[in-house]
Amino acid sequence: MERLPVRKTIQAESGIPFRLVYTDTKSPQNELPDHLHDWHEIIYVYRGQGTIFIDASLEDMQEGDLFIIPGSTVHRALPDAGNPVTSSALFFSPGLLASTAGGSASAMLSLFERCRKRxxxxxxxxxKEQAQVAVLIDDIHAEFQLEHHLSAHAALLRLQLLLIYLERLEAVGPASPARSVPGPGWLSSTLIHMDEELRSGLSLPELARQAAVSPAHFSRAFKRYTGMTLTDYALARRVIMAKEHLLRSDETMAVVADACGFESLPHFYRQFKKLTGTTPAAYRKTMKSQDQT
Known part of the structure; x- marks a missing residue:
């Protein structure tokens, strides 16, 4: 049976599109390669070591690190086998704040868009910052544990406090670019080049030649650090690009399919639904209706 390596369904807690995975210790055996979802994600690392692949770069993970991962960003954690990372991860739908925080939602979510652009x-x-973030996450966990009929609302308020705190940290001084970590030197430049060439098609021999490695080595290293084959990654990036077109324009489906490098309109429909579980038209309608609530 074919396995989709880039789609992850997140189960909501307490009936709202918000979930906390609390103090989870990762290992290479249980870390899933399914790492593409529409929800925003915040990861806080308590201890341990590892690396994480986000977008087009590899970054190290260690105690005190905080990761802001916008929705529809390809990512995958690579825990250290001897000293695995213990972290908490918060997942939530961007539309959740739009429906509860009113005009303040865009300000609280701007951090994610800045991370995406930079x-x-x-x-x-x-x-001091570690202690504050840990307390806010503990409070969210405690509310979900209470199972009171207002627990979900209280947890959401604490999520907003966490986002406000992180926004204030950003105002004091933006995060610095990550240090380089062990990994193939050609990976980041290759991934950036792939984004630029999605419409014209991608060739494994040509990408390997540009990286100055053999096609076999390219394929092995690419799968190791991204969790996907070259074909699966290119498809994921095309779907991400299509999502952006669908939300930010009123282009026809045929125009979107061509702009994102799909072979045909039927191919676009088939692959988009395979990775997202919905059609392009339904995705546009659902997401735009959330933005208007």
Missing amino acids: RVYKRHLDT
Whole structure:
């Protein structure tokens, strides 16, 4: 049976599109390669070591690191086998705040858009900042544990406090670009080049030649660090690009399919639904209706 390596369904808690995975210790055996979802994600690292692939770069993970991952960003954690990362991860739909925080929602979510534009997703917190973030996450966990009929609402308010705190940290000083970590030197430049060439098609021999490695080595390293084959990654990026076109324009489906490098309109429909579980038209309608609530 064919496995889709880039789609992840997140189960909501308490009936709202918000979930906390609390103090989870990762291992190479249980870390899934399914790493593409529409929800925003915040990861806080308590201890351990590892690396994480986000968008087009590899970054190290260690105690005190905070990662801001916008929705529809390809990512995958690579825990250290001897000293695995223990972290908490918060997932939530961007539309959740739009329906509860009113005019303040865009301000609280602007951090995610800045991270996407700058391609800087990591901030290392000092001791005081670590304590504050840990307390806010503990409070969210405690509310979900209470199972009171207002627990979901209280947890959401604490999520907003966390986002406000992170926004204030950003105002004091934006996060710095990550340090380089072990990995193939050609990976980041290759991924950026692939984004630029999605419409014209991608060739494994040509990409390997540009990276100055053999096609076999390219394929092995690419799969190791991204969790996907070259074909699956290119498809994921085309779907991400299509989502942006669908939300930010009123272009026809045929125009979107051509702009994102799909072979044909039927191919676009088939692959988009395979990775997202919905059709392009339904995705546009659903997401735009959330933005208007």
